[in-house]
Amino acid sequence: QKEVEQDPGPLSVPEGAIVSLNCTYSNSAFQYFMWYRQYSRKAPELLMYTYSSGNKEDGRFTAQVDKSSKYISLFIRDSQPSDSATYLCAMSDGQAGTALIFGKGTTLSVSS
Amino acid sequence: NAGVMQNPRHLVRRRGQEARLRCSPMKGHSHVYWYRQLPEEGLKFMVYLQKENIIDESGMPKERFSAEFPKEGPSILRIQQVVRGDSAAYFCASSSGPSPAYEQYFGPGTRLTVT
Numbered sequence: 001q002k003e004v005e006q007d008p009g010p011l012s013v014p015e016g017a018i019v020s021l022n023c024t025y026s027n028s029a030f031q032y033f034m035w036y037r038q039y040s041r042k043a044p045e046l047l048m049y050t051y052s053s054g055n056k057e058d059g060r061f062t063a064q065v066d067k068s069s070k071y072i073s074l075f076i077r078d079s080q081p082s083d084s085a086t087y088l089c090a091m092s093d094g095q096a097g098t099a100l101i102f103g104k105g106t107t108l109s110v111s112s
Numbered sequence: 113n114a115g116v117m118q119n120p121r122h123l124v125r126r127r128g129q130e131a132r133l134r135c136s137p138m139k140g141h142s143h144v145y146w147y148r149q150l151p152e153e154g155l156k157f158m159v160y161l162q163k164e165n166i167i168d169e170s171g172m173p174k175e176r177f178s179a180e181f182p183k184e185g186p187s188i189l190r191i192q193q194v195v196r197g198d199s200a201a202y203f204c205a206s207s208s209g210p211s212p213a214y215e216q217y218f219g220p221g222t223r224l225t226v227t
Binding site for chain 2: 004006008032034036041042043044045046049088090092094096098099100101102103104105
């Protein structure tokens with residue numbers, strides 16, 4: 001079993017839809033959870049950063065962490081064509097200097 | 113404030129040649145991470161360096177790959193005697209302190225093609 005599982009998609013939705021992106025993980029030591037957005041052939045950019053369990057909201061984006069289920073989600077409200085990208089989840093156990101463990105990424109396409 | 117710079121952006125090498133990938137971190141950042149992204153795969157950690165020191169190279173293949181981050185100049189990822197399986201996008205990221213407490217900022221990547 002891989003440490004981080006993420007459905008690669010592709011996921012296609014119409015403009016204005018609510019998008020749900022998810023990752024599951026196996027390492028119960030993970031405490032830091034991130035979502036990166038990567039446009040085609042560009043650098044990944046950090047969207048959301050969450051420590052431990054709970055929700056975090058930033059504009060149209062909401063990140064949820066359920067450590068008991070080892071499951072994290074990213075919700076995008078009122079999706080826009082500009083949201084079309086690959087979304088990568090990443091996590092860490094929090095030890096200083098440890099690398100981020102990434103999921104494979106989910107490719108999202110929002111049509112106008 | 114310039115972001116993380118990587119060069120070259122595209123690199124083509126024949127099997128058996130050497131590839132040198134460069135990463136200039138953001139100003140003030142002394143922590144550098146290298147990742148590899150194979151087609152249809154996520155980012156895989158390779159090595160973590162601070163100035164003049166390799167902190168964690170657990171993701172680095174044992175042979176042909178090396179990395180350095182000298183006191184002056186960019187971090188270099190060196191791949192000797194490249195093979196077709198080395199074709200991938202190589203990203204570096206930098207931070208002002210150790211991850212994950214400090215955000216990693218990614219560069220645009222170097223796309224290596226081995227023919």
